[in-house]
Amino acid sequence: MSQRKFMGLVGGATASGPGIALASQRSANAAAEPGYEDEQEFPLIIANIPATPRQKAWAVGVAVLLIVLAAVIAPFARIQLGQINGFVPVLQTALALAEFITAALLFAQFSIQPKRALLALASGYVFSGSFAFLQTLAFPNGYASAGVIGDGLNSPAWLYVLWHATFPAAIFGYGFTKDHSAGGRPGKPATAAIIIVVGCIGAAVAGLTWIVNAKAEWLPNFYVNDVRHQTPLGNQVNLMLLLWNLTALTVLFARMRTILDLWLMVTLLAYLPNFLVAIIGSSVRFTIGWYAARGFVLVGSCMLLTVLLIETMFIYSRLASVIALQRRERANRLLSIDAVTGAIAHELRSPLGAISLNAATGLSHLRAAPLELEDLENILSDIEADSSRAADIISNIREMTIKTAQGGASANVEDVAELALRLLRHDLLANGVTVITEFQGNIPPVALGGTELQQIVLNLCKNALDAMSSVPADQRQLRMKTSLDGGATVHLSVEDSGTGITPRHQERIFDPFFTTKQGGMGLGLAISSNLVGRCGGKLRLVKSDVRGSVFELEMPVSAPASVQ
Incomplete structure (x- = not known):
């Protein structure tokens, strides 16, 4: 018997990079391994895609490359180079642009699924990009000899501190709220929340920038009459920033589930050489280490943007495939109706x-x-x-x-069940449902058409999702199991971990127009039962209690076509 496990809370991978994957198990005790062959999977929100082994391998590879590069550069970090005045403006302007685009993509995901964690993370990128660009304006010999804003000495350093303090703070907000349910509804409420947050960020950035530029004399000095060498306070602050980023990295590692978590960890890792160079090299500007550290920061800032763009491309291709498949199916149904x-x-x-x-x-x-x-x-x-x-x-x-x-059409139960799960994958992940399938394999086709069988399975799965809506996200589990009884009857069971159906409702659950859901019509199970009954099968409620419900389809095996 083969067993496949769909992780519904987070993560995934594609065949050629970050993406969406189907984790499979060959036995109950076997480790889950992702499947990447199916290009027709239903598109997902990137923030919910689980981090699969292949995705982790990519991240580990990038992290190892960053560590190796840092180790190679370390012996030469103190070597002084010439002052390149255009380096900081070009690099940090590009960096700020990348972070603003990343924030826009995260806000777009929030508008699709309003989760406070996405709002917090997008806010962190807005803070980071804003302070990075403002530091460029204040940096001496950047856009002006003494900087466009600030005192030309300590203001850039304080903007640097704000830059690298606010982003990990946003990571904390993301890490501790990412398992919470959505904070609102898509559409206008989400757009209003984004506008309010961006407005608050703008006010906070303006206020903090005014303090470190117009009132720099109120703050401790990082530089005294020398724009190259920091005071001992600079080393101490860089040590604090290093610990602050390491703490954020630890929080993400402890709560890592998604692609987003994984690549945020790599982003924070890319920022660490920036602080290590400042601590070890006494924050001397324009050394090899100083230039390299800012290069690492640029790589870290572009990391998540690259992943988001790649994932969006693969999701778009899958969405196009699914739409084309649905259009073909609709056209076939229309042709059948016309006939x-x-x-x-x-x-x-x-x-x-x-x-x-x-x-x-x-x-x-x-x-x-x-x-x-x-x-x-x-x-x-x-x-x-x-x-x-x-x-x-x-x-x-x-x-x-x-x-x-019935007799003229037949379908493979397991193939139809997997297709139904792919069509519902977005809903499963959005609701944090873990789906486990235990398929016997080599099951003969049943005497029921694929369209009718898919309609029945989709209805059972949607009912299971509704039944689990009031259950904590980490306890939501949907289990599908197939079996063959005596070579003549196929069984498909759909089990949820919802709150169950009360005993007084169980006897009427298949009656037309009877429903336990608000806004329900009470026709889904009645129609499904009728469709199964036409082929001589049965749909029944096996059990239902506070731990969930089990519905079972019993269908006869399709008779082999006679030779004319």
Whole structure:
């Protein structure tokens, strides 16, 4: 028996880089391994994609590369180089632009799924990009010999401190709120929240910038008459910033689940050489270490932006594939409807025409003077016969439709179940549901069409999602299991970890128009039960209690097609 596990709370990977993956298990005790072959998976919100082994391998590779580069540069870090006045303006302007774009992408994700963690993280990137650019304006010999703003000596250093203090603070906010449920609804409420947050950030940045520029004399000095060498206070502050970033890195490591967590850790790791160089090299500007440290910061700032763009590209390609698949399916259904309606019109035209002709003839006999009643009995008999023939035609077409959905069509239960899970994947991840499938494998097709079976499975899964909405996110689990009974009956069970159905409602759960959900129509289970019953199968509620419910589909194996 094979077992696959869909991690519904976070993460994923693509076939060629960061992305979406399906973790699979070959046995109950086997380690989960991602599958990357299926390009038709339903698109996901990047912030919820689980970090898979391949994704972790990419991150570890980048982290090792950064560490190796830092180790290679370290022996030469104190070597003094010439002062390149355009270095800081060019590098930090590009850095600020990258962080603003990253913030915009994170705000866009927040507008799709309003989670406070995304809002906190996007705010951190806005703070970081703002202070990075403002430090460029204040940096001596950057855009001006004494800087465009500030005192040209200590203001840039204090903006640097604000820059690297606010971003880890935002990481803390993200780390401790990312498991919370959405803080609002998509659309206008989310847009209003973004506008308010950006306005507050702008006010905070303006206030702090005014303090460190207009009132720099109130603050301790990092430089005294020398823009190259910091005071001992600079080393102490850099040590504090190093510990602050390491603490944020530890929080992310302890709570790491998603791609976002993983690459934020790499981003913080890329920032560390910046502080190490300042501590070890006494913050001497324009050394090899000083230039390299800012290069590491630029790499860290572009890290998440690169991942977001790559993931967006893969999600877009998957979305396009899914839409094309749905359009083809819709076109096929429309063709089937056209064929059925055409057959009905063709078959009914003859008896209805005869009925109309006989009715007109009967009326002419009744209107004649004197009345002509000799053939009226025969006319009415013909009308009755044609009416019966029309009724038989409708019955035959009905039987043909049912036979097509049953005997003429068949479907593999496991294939349909996996397709249904892919179509619901966005909802599963958005609701933090872990999905585990235990498929027996090599199960013969059942005597039910794929469309009907998919409709039933989707309905059962959606009901399970609704049942688990009031359960804590870390306890939401959807389990699917298939089995073959005696080679003639296939069983598919759908189990949730919701609050269950009360005993007084269990007997009526399959009744039409009976529902336990607000806004529900009470037709889903009734229609599903009817569809399964047509092929000689059953849909039943196996158990339901406070630990969840189990619905089971019992379907006969499709008979092999006869050779004509």
